[in-house]
Amino acid sequence: xxxxxxxxxxxxxxxxxxxxxxxxxxxxxxxxxxxxxxxxxxxxxxxxxxxxxxxxxxxxxxxxxxxxxxxxxxxxxxxxxxxxxxxxxxxxxxxxx
Numbered sequence: 001x002x003x004x005x006x007x008x009x010x011x012x013x014x015x016x017x018x019x020x021x022x023x024x025x026x027x028x029x030x031x032x033x034x035x036x037x038x039x040x041x042x043x044x045x046x047x048x049x050x051x052x053x054x055x056x057x058x059x060x061x062x063x064x065x066x067x068x069x070x071x072x073x074x075x076x077x078x079x080x081x082x083x084x085x086x087x088x089x090x091x092x093x094x095x096x097x
Contacts, residue, residue, distance in 0.1 A: 003078045012083035022061040
């Protein structure tokens with residue numbers, strides 16, 4: 001998969017330094033993957049991946065952070081929409097997009 005954009009990941013981890021390793025790990029896995037559906041992602045990540053509407057949600061860093069992406073499986077692209085703390089995720093503002 002091609003991940004767009006790594007910039008959001010870098011910006012988040014510049015503030016939340018403990019997110020660097022888990023975000024890098026997720027990025028490496030995603031870039032190497034050839035996911036064709038959410039079921040492929042769920043097979044790899046188990047319950048650490050979920051869906052909400054058009055978004056895919058990944059638990060990052062032992063459930064401290066949420067990575068929200070939009071997937072275009074037919075084009076092999078993941079668009080990073082949000083990287084949030086658990087509290088920001090719970091606020092739900094990201095759902096308005």
